[in-house]
Amino acid sequence: MNLAGLLILAISFATTALVSFGGILVMVPEIHRLSVEIYHWASDAEFASAFAVSQMAPGPNIMLMSLIGWRAFGIAGLLVGTLAIVIPPGILAVVTGRMEVKFAASDWFKMVRSSLPPIVIGLMMASGFITAKIAVEGFVGVIIAAGVAVSVALTKQNPLIPIVIAIAIGVAAGHFGYMS
Amino acid sequence: MEAGHDASGDGETGRVSHVSCLDLLLGFVTVGMIGFGGIANALFHVVVDKRRWLTAEEYTMTFGLAQILPGAAPINTSIMIADRFQGFRGVVCAIGGLLCVPLTSLVLLALVYDHFSDLPEVRYGTIASVAAAAGLSLGTALKASFRVLHTIPKIILAVASFAAIGIFRVPMIPAMIALMIAAFAFDYLGREK
Numbered sequence: 001m002n003l004a005g006l007l008i009l010a011i012s013f014a015t016t017a018l019v020s021f022g023g024i025l026v027m028v029p030e031i032h033r034l035s036v037e038i039y040h041w042a043s044d045a046e047f048a049s050a051f052a053v054s055q056m057a058p059g060p061n062i063m064l065m066s067l068i069g070w071r072a073f074g075i076a077g078l079l080v081g082t083l084a085i086v087i088p089p090g091i092l093a094v095v096t097g098r099m100e101v102k103f104a105a106s107d108w109f110k111m112v113r114s115s116l117p118p119i120v121i122g123l124m125m126a127s128g129f130i131t132a133k134i135a136v137e138g139f140v141g142v143i144i145a146a147g148v149a150v151s152v153a154l155t156k157q158n159p160l161i162p163i164v165i166a167i168a169i170g171v172a173a174g175h176f177g178y179m180s
Numbered sequence: 181m182e183a184g185h186d187a188s189g190d191g192e193t194g195r196v197s198h199v200s201c202l203d204l205l206l207g208f209v210t211v212g213m214i215g216f217g218g219i220a221n222a223l224f225h226v227v228v229d230k231r232r233w234l235t236a237e238e239y240t241m242t243f244g245l246a247q248i249l250p251g252a253a254p255i256n257t258s259i260m261i262a263d264r265f266q267g268f269r270g271v272v273c274a275i276g277g278l279l280c281v282p283l284t285s286l287v288l289l290a291l292v293y294d295h296f297s298d299l300p301e302v303r304y305g306t307i308a309s310v311a312a313a314a315g316l317s318l319g320t321a322l323k324a325s326f327r328v329l330h331t332i333p334k335i336i337l338a339v340a341s342f343a344a345i346g347i348f349r350v351p352m353i354p355a356m357i358a359l360m361i362a363a364f365a366f367d368y369l370g371r372e373k
Contacts, residue, residue: 028317030345033349050290056289066211070287082346086255088251092256093257119356121325123341131313133297135307154316167309170307170309
């Protein structure tokens, strides 16, 4: 077992989790930077397929990180990658939850709540941009990304629906030769 | 956030008073199993509608807190709920329950995927699904920007965080520290007036 590699996986994912305000999708650029560009746990294509598979499985969105861990270090990597994302923010959640009422009234809470949204918006944009750059090639991909973006921005439905429609369109478009 | 959530008085809120570790385990297994495309909707359905562990108001307040913490808000919410009923043991049951089915299906799906990854259809589906995920992030950001980006400092913050992470690929930890300091400074200066 590659203990040094697992340790790097744990520390890099855990520290990333601790600064990722705004959910799991905002972590995608950093996870890509770490696992493809810095530590070479996956190629661009492997990252893209991990992303796709993690979306098809039920459960929380953190499973992209689980799968990166699994591909690089087997079952130990699966568990370490998953828990590194869950535990550090989880400890903060327990502490916060136990002082819920006091905390919600504090100035610090109000300041964080009012300052975070613009940053999160920028991070989400970056996440979409990097995600598109990883795998989207050709005009069908661009049309799918734009179509999902518009439908998510303008409606309130479960995002799973546009994603399923997008996959169907992609497979059909590829079948008829419209995808390189 | 309303006043008057003074902890006592769940007399007629219609929620259960005792939640055991086994309840947490089974409830969260359900959340993991039915949560496609993220677990946020499934979590509300199980915790509030089906098992009545929390009222909708309590859930919303807990979720609101979880959203300003780092990490995945639905997972942080699950951890807070489990901790509230059964402490550390409850958290272990909840997270174990939440992750066991998804992680198993993830590995099985990945093995099936590897087996068929040479098929062109699988490649098209992968590209389409990642394109859709890109669209999901962009659409979510777009939707929020209509609501949030009304002042120059907020637009500057959004553009700066996009450029730092999306264009210049700055490591996230220093980027976030700098952005948060800038955001607090804007917030502070804005309040002085």
